[in-house]
Structure formats: structure tokens, C-alpha cells
Amino acid sequence: MADRRRWADLAGLSPFLLYVAIFLGAPTVVLAVGAFRGPDGWTLENLHAAFTGVYGDAFVVSTELSLISAVISAVVGLAVAFVIAAAPEEGPLRQVVSTASGVLANFGGVPLAFAFIAAFGPVGMVTRWLSTNGVDISSFSLHLFDLSGLVVVYLYFQIPLMVLVILPALEGLRPQWVEAARSLGSSRWQYWRLVGGPLLFPPFAGALLLLFANSFASYATAAALTSGSIPLVPIQIGQVMSGNVAAGQENVGKALGLGAIVLVALAMGGYGWAQRKTTRWLR
Amino acid sequence: MTVLINEKAASISLTGITRSYGAVRAVDGLDLEIASGELISLLGPSGCGKTTALRIIAGLEQTDSGTVVVGGKDITRTPANKRDMSMVFQSYSLFPHLSAADNVAFGLRLRGVKPAVRRRRAIELLELVSLDHHADRYPSELSGGQQQRVALARALAVEPKVLLLDEPLSALDAKVRIQLRDEIRTLQRRLGITTVFVTHDQEEALSMSDRIAVMSNGRLEQCGSPAEIYSRPATPFVAEFIGSMNHVPGIADGATVTVSGSRLPLSVPGSGAVTVLIRPEAVRLTDDPNGNTTITTISFRGPVTRVIGRLDDGTPITADLPSVQAASFAEGGRVHVTYAEEPVLTKAAD
Ligand SMILES: Nc1ncnc2c1ncn2[C@@H]1O[C@H](COP(=O)(O)OP(=O)(O)O)[C@@H](O)[C@H]1O
Numbered sequence: 284m285a286d287r288r289r290w291a292d293l294a295g296l297s298p299f300l301l302y303v304a305i306f307l308g309a310p311t312v313v314l315a316v317g318a319f320r321g322p323d324g325w326t327l328e329n330l331h332a333a334f335t336g337v338y339g340d341a342f343v344v345s346t347e348l349s350l351i352s353a354v355i356s357a358v359v360g361l362a363v364a365f366v367i368a369a370a371p372e373e374g375p376l377r378q379v380v381s382t383a384s385g386v387l388a389n390f391g392g393v394p395l396a397f398a399f400i401a402a403f404g405p406v407g408m409v410t411r412w413l414s415t416n417g418v419d420i421s422s423f424s425l426h427l428f429d430l431s432g433l434v435v436v437y438l439y440f441q442i443p444l445m446v447l448v449i450l451p452a453l454e455g456l457r458p459q460w461v462e463a464a465r466s467l468g469s470s471r472w473q474y475w476r477l478v479g480g481p482l483l484f485p486p487f488a489g490a491l492l493l494l495f496a497n498s499f500a501s502y503a504t505a506a507a508l509t510s511g512s513i514p515l516v517p518i519q520i521g522q523v524m525s526g527n528v529a530a531g532q533e534n535v536g537k538a539l540g541l542g543a544i545v546l547v548a549l550a551m552g553g554y555g556w557a558q559r560k561t562t563r564w565l566r
Numbered sequence: 567m568t569v570l571i572n573e574k575a576a577s578i579s580l581t582g583i584t585r586s587y588g589a590v591r592a593v594d595g596l597d598l599e600i601a602s603g604e605l606i607s608l609l610g611p612s613g614c615g616k617t618t619a620l621r622i623i624a625g626l627e628q629t630d631s632g633t634v635v636v637g638g639k640d641i642t643r644t645p646a647n648k649r650d651m652s653m654v655f656q657s658y659s660l661f662p663h664l665s666a667a668d669n670v671a672f673g674l675r676l677r678g679v680k681p682a683v684r685r686r687r688a689i690e691l692l693e694l695v696s697l698d699h700h701a702d703r704y705p706s707e708l709s710g711g712q713q714q715r716v717a718l719a720r721a722l723a724v725e726p727k728v729l730l731l732d733e734p735l736s737a738l739d740a741k742v743r744i745q746l747r748d749e750i751r752t753l754q755r756r757l758g759i760t761t762v763f764v765t766h767d768q769e770e771a772l773s774m775s776d777r778i779a780v781m782s783n784g785r786l787e788q789c790g791s792p793a794e795i796y797s798r799p800a801t802p803f804v805a806e807f808i809g810s811m812n813h814v815p816g817i818a819d820g821a822t823v824t825v826s827g828s829r830l831p832l833s834v835p836g837s838g839a840v841t842v843l844i845r846p847e848a849v850r851l852t853d854d855p856n857g858n859t860t861i862t863t864i865s866f867r868g869p870v871t872r873v874i875g876r877l878d879d880g881t882p883i884t885a886d887l888p889s890v891q892a893a894s895f896a897e898g899g900r901v902h903v904t905y906a907e908e909p910v911l912t913k914a915a916d
Pocket residue numbers: 587590591592610611612613614615616617618619
């Protein structure tokens with residue numbers, strides 16, 4: 284009986300499962316198999332190449348970029364979310380910030396890169412306007428095209444994403460918890476240490492992982508802004524795909540892809556764990 | 567089981583408590599004396615200021631004017647976490663990431679009690695509410711009634727001077743509500759803890775309280791024992807809020823009123839056309855073909871039978887009779903209505 288029910292559920296899900304199989308499963312299998320294939324059959328060469336030399340550096344740089352942008356966005360986003368959560372529910376601040384976050388979190392890629400270059404680039408509007416007013420930001424303008432510039436640009440969509448993801452968790456902290464704790468003798472600090480903090484930790488950690496994965500997997504913004512001068516994993520994969528490398532390297536590309544998928548999957552797995560934990564608490 | 571007599575129970579004295587939100591006077595000049603060890607209910611319709619009054623006692627809300635004195639000490643400006651009171655909310659107040667036992671032990675943890683000691687104490691308190699076998703469950707794994715029991719145990723664990731309950735039963739279904747109501751009362755008696763119980767449910771207040779403070783529009787209407795409140799309501803508001811009332815037209819003449827041909831004493835003197843408030847159990851019926859009333863409905867309710875009729879002037883009238891007496895009446899029959907000779911309250915005639 285229960286088994287039949289389960290099959291019925293699966294049947295209902297089948298269009299989705301088919302979609303996942305075609306667009307996620309099949310490519311992953313292709314990557315996973317290709318990553319271990321060489322001219323002479325099965326090999327670990329590709330994997331070795333993917334994690335050493337330029338490609339190994341790409342993993343380091345990508346991880347660095349993703350970590351830094353995730354941590355900064357998580358902290359700033361949390362602070363912004365705190366301010367919003369404290370604002371009146373129907374007030375304008377709440378409305379404006381949530382709507383803006385929804386838009387900005389999805390504002391990436393070429394338009395974002397262009398917007399930043401047009402505004403803060405060496406000949407950007409803001410740069411020039413500031414310089415006519417005696418403020419010189421040319422040192423920042425030049426950094427726009429290196430790693431630190433990329434971090435700043437990523438914050439542009441990562442912070443709003445953090446706000447969107449963490450706000451429900453903050454709003455989920457019921458006023459009764461603060462008040463129950465207070466009437467039992469708790470100071471504000473004790474409340475955050477024993478109740479608020481532990482309750483926010485899983486969603487915060489989950490959001491951090493989500494931001495990490497989001498940054499790690501971003502391609503277009505970095506490609507447009509740095510024209511590939513910074514060796515990030517997605518950019519390396521892109522170059523392999525477009526045949527910009529020595530022949531026989533396609534399978535190294537697949538190994539790179541596999542590595543990226545595993546990292547992002549781990550991060551998303553952690554995010555899923557955090558989500559489950561929180562929903563169980565708030566049920 | 568360990569005996570848990572509360573030695574800290576304290577009296578409460580509220581004087582001139584007023585709290586406004588913008589133009590709304592949530593509490594308006596409330597004076598109330600609560601004796602040590604007493605269970606008093608704040609009863610009134612939704613929005614009458616019960617919660618606000620309770621939160622002012624708890625220190626979760628500040629009063630605009632007036633004083634809160636507990637155990638002889640003025641604590642009007644003392645922060646909530648220094649008041650030594652605990653509060654039980656309507657629902658969802660347990661910390662969701664802590665087991666039942668850890669929730670109960672929370673206040674002890676704040677007081678630096680060692681883990682083993684507070685665990686033992688938490689289990690004792692869970693025994694008190696018959697939940698020690700669920701000590702390690704999380705709130706999401708407990709029913710609504712069980713969650714409220716844990717919340718009660720958590721509040722009692724710190725041996726507060728005062729226990730404050732804000733409609734703790736109103737989110738529960740009827741059966742659990744009645745059971746838990748009796749448990750709270752038993753426990754409160756046993757511990758002798760001063761308790762303020764907020765409810766909009768008159769039956770709950772009548773069955774649990776030593777005294778009831780009836781509120782409306784932020785003001786105290788009447789404070790007295792359940793029997794006093796029920797049988798000698800001070801104002802028409804109290805009379806109508808507690809139990810049910812017939813509204814019968816009458817003519818007041820100083821200290822008495824003439825209603826359906828009977829003369830009754832007035833609680834408050836009046837004159838002219840009025841609406842007289844009469845309890846269903848104060849209505850007397852006698853079989854009489856020349857009477858003043860026709861019976862429309864008879865419904866049996868166990869020991870009591872409710873007889874509904876219509877006076878000849880069209881006024882509906884409800885009588886609650888002992889079922890043995892009601893047996894002689896029939897739907898459609900003619901009866902004569904009179905009323906018990908008790909002081910009655912009146913309102914302006916509709
Ligand atoms: N924080 C608040 N802000 C604005 N108005 C409030 C607030 N708390 C209570 N009120 C108002 O005060 C009145 C009394 O509320 P409350 O004490 O909650 O009543 P009760 O508990 O008897 O239902 C209501 O009109 C309510 O709308």
C-alpha cells in the first residue's frame with residue numbers, strides 16, 4: 284500500500300525527474316566519465332592536471348574569491364536584514380529593501396559588469412565626476428579588473444541574496460522567545476547566546492554555503508569584467524570548452540567541471556541540511 | 567515526589583495603571599490588590615486591555631503612570647528580567663532548539679545551576695505536569711497541550727514570586743483545555759503561588775479563580791469571587807458578560823421595577839422605561855392557560871432543561887429549570903412567567 288503510494292508520487296514527479304535527468308544527470312555522467320578517460324583508456328591524469336598547475340591555481344583563486352565575497356556578504360547582509368526585521372512590517376523601508384534585494388540578487392553577468400565599468404571604471408561617470416570635484420578613485424578603478432575588484436562587484440548581488448535568504452530566519456524568531464527568556468531572568472546577551480544565536484546559526488551557515496556556491500559558479504560577470512585575465516574555475520572551463528587550449532585537453536576540462544560540481548554540491552548539501560534543521564524547529 | 571511549596575509568593579498592588587498606544591487607552595487607571603497565593607483572573611472581551619495589564623506586571627511593557635508594588639516593593643521601573651516572575655504565553659513560546667527538559671531547566675541555567683542538578687529539577691517539574699517520559703522530546707514533537715504543560719513547568723522551575731498566564735489554554739481544543747485548566751488550578755493551590763490568569767473565557771475564569779477582575783475598555787468593572795461576580799454583578803456590562811441574561815422591558819420607580827407584572831427590587835435605583843436584566847435561572851414558570859407567555863422550545867440539557875418562550879408583548883424569554891420541574895411543560899403551552907425576588911440591574915430601554 285505504502286509502496287504503491289510512493290510509486291504514484293514518483294509518477295507525478297516524473298516530468299521534473301526527466302528534466303533533471305536530461306539537463307543535470309546526463310551532463311554530470313558525461314563529465315564524470317570523461318574526467319577519467321585518456322587517449323589510452325582509464326586514467327587519473329586529467330584529475331591530476333585539474334588540481335595542479337594553472338588549473339590548480341584556478342581552484343585556489345576561485346575558492347578565495349568565493350570565500351571572501353561570501354563572508355563579507357553574509358556579515359553585511361545579516362546586519363542589513365537585522366535593520367529590516369526591526370522596521371515596521373508595513374513600513375516603506377521593508378518594502379523597498381525587500382523588492383530591491385529581489386531584483387539585485389538576480390542582477391549579474393554582463394549588465395552588472397558594464398554598469399560597474401561605466402560608473403567606476405577609469406573613465407567611468409562616477410570616477411570622472413568625483414575627479415572634477417577633487418576626489419581621485421583611480422586606484423580603485425584600476426583594481427576593478429583584478430580580484431579585489433571582482434570581490435566588490437560580487438558583493439553587489441551577494442549581499443541582496445544574503446538579505447533575501449536570512450530575512451525569513453530573522454523574522455522567524457518569535458517575540459515570545461525573547462519575552463519568555465526575559466521573564467525567566469535572561470539578559471539580552473544571554474538571550475542571544477542561548478536562544479537567538481543557536482537558532483540563527485544553521486540558517487546563517489546555510490546562507491554562507493549558498494553564497495559560496497553562488498560565487499563559485501558565477502561565470503558571466505567575471506568573464507565580462509576581467510576578459511578572462513583572472514584564472515577562475517568557470518572561466519578555465521569556458522576556455523577549454525571553446526577550444527582555446529592545446530588539443531587533448533577536453534577531458535581535463537571535464538575533470539575541472541567535475542571538481543566544481545562536487546564543491547558546489549557539497550556546499551548546497553550543507554545548505555539543505557541547514558534548511559531542514561530550521562524548518563523542523565519552526566514547524 | 568518532592569514537595570514544592572513556594573515560599574516566595576508575594577502580594578501585588580496595582581495603583582492607577584494607565585497605558586496608551588496613540589489614541590487608544592489600552593489600560594485606563596487600573597487599581598487592583600492581589601493577595602499572596604491567590605489566583606486572580608483578568609476577564610474581559612478581546613481588546614479590553616488584559617494582556618497589556620499583565621505585561622505591565624511582568625515588566626514587558628511600561629506603564630505611563632501608576633505603580634506596581636510586589637511584596638511591598640515598588641518595582642514599577644524594574645526591568646522584566648529582574649522581577650522574579652514568570653510568564654506563560656498563549657502558544658509557541660518554548661525554545662524550539664531545546665528539549666522539554668532543557669526548556670524547563672532554562673531559568674536554572676541562567677542562575678548558574680549545575681547541569682546535573684538542573685536536569686534533576688527539570689525532571690521533577692515535568693513529573694508535576696505528567697510529562698517526565700517526554701523529557702527529551704523537542705517542542706515540535708509535542709502536542710499543543712503538552713507544549714503548554716512544558717511551558718508551565720518552565721515557568722514554575724524558577725520558583726517565581728508571581729506566575730503570569732496570558733490565555734495559555736485558548737489555542738487548545740476543548741477537551742485538553744478543560745483538563746489542563748483543572749491541572750493548573752490544582753498545581754497552583756498546591757504550590758500556593760500568586761497567579762494572574764488572563765482569559766476572555768468566562769467559564770474558565772469562573773471555574774479556576776479565587777477572584778475575578780472583570781475589565782472593559784481598559785477599566786476595572788468589578789472584582790470579586792466567582793459567586794459574587796455571577797450573582798451580584800455590579801454593572802450591566804458584568805451582568806451580560808458573565809453567563810446569559812434575559813432582556814425584559816420594565817418600568818422603574820425608585821427602588822423597584824415592574825416587569826411582566828412582577829415587582830422586583832433594583833440594585834441601583836432608577837426611573838422610567840428600562841430594560842431589566844434577568845438570569846435564565848431566575849425565571850419561574852407556572853402552568854396557566856391565562857398566563858402571559860407561550861412556550862416555543864424546550865431543550866433538555868441533563869440536570870437542567872432550557873425552556874424558551876415568548877411573552878405576550880413579543881419579548882423572548884429563556885428559563886433554565888431543574889429538569890424534574892420542566893417535565894410538566896410542553897412546546898406551544900401557555901405558562902405564567904414570574905421572577906425570583908432578587909435585586910436586578912437595568913439598562914436604558916432599547
Ligand atoms: N503594542 C501595541 N501597539 C498598539 N496598540 C496596542 C498594542 N498592544 C495593545 N494595543 C491595543 O490596546 C488595546 C488592548 O489590547 P490588549 O491588552 O492586547 O487586549 P486584550 O489582551 O484584552 O485582548 C487594544 O485596542 C490593542 O489594539
